[in-house]
Amino acid sequence: MRGLAICLVLISQLTLLGVSQQASSIRQPAEVFCTFDDGKKMRVQYNNSPGKHEEEFHEKKLWEPGGSPVFLFTQTALTLGSSVIPEGAYRLYIIPEKQIWTLVLNKNVNAGSKYDETQDLVRSPMQIGEAESLYKQPDLAFAHVGPKQCNMRLYYEKTGSWAEFHEK
Helix, strand or coil, X not given: CHHHHHXXXXXXXXXXXXXXXXXHHCCCCEEEXXXXXXXXXXXXXXXXXXXXXXXXXXXXXXXXXXXXXXXXXXXXXXXXXXXEECCEEEEEEEEECCXXXXXXXXXXXXXXXXXCHHHEEEEEEEEXXXXXXXXXXXXXXXXXXXXXEEEEEEEEEEEXXXXXEEEC
């Protein structure tokens, strides 16, 4: 009887170990943010899990880094180039090209909705350069570079791109 109890404990521990390892290999949606000097934030939420990113990334085609919806949330009005972005939530897309990438902010944030170009709030060119490392999956980050400036950075494969957001 005691041998059976020990065997059951070992099986339970091995099962729990397998479940915890499986859970740790599943990534949760990533969230990156930038806080302006007045305490207001902007953040991006996206999926950075390994997946089919290569098949979804095509030059001159609308792309969602991470293969699922990417959202930008802002607690303050922003400017991107000459465009004003009111406080709120937006869906974020990228259109990659060889010389320049375009950042698209769309007002339609409804779950399961398809892209509708008439809902675009902003289309802004992003600066690009060669990344020092190879990024097998999209990696988004923010850099707080001034009291009212946060730069969004996106790295994928050997390309690094960035856009300058300014608090209005």
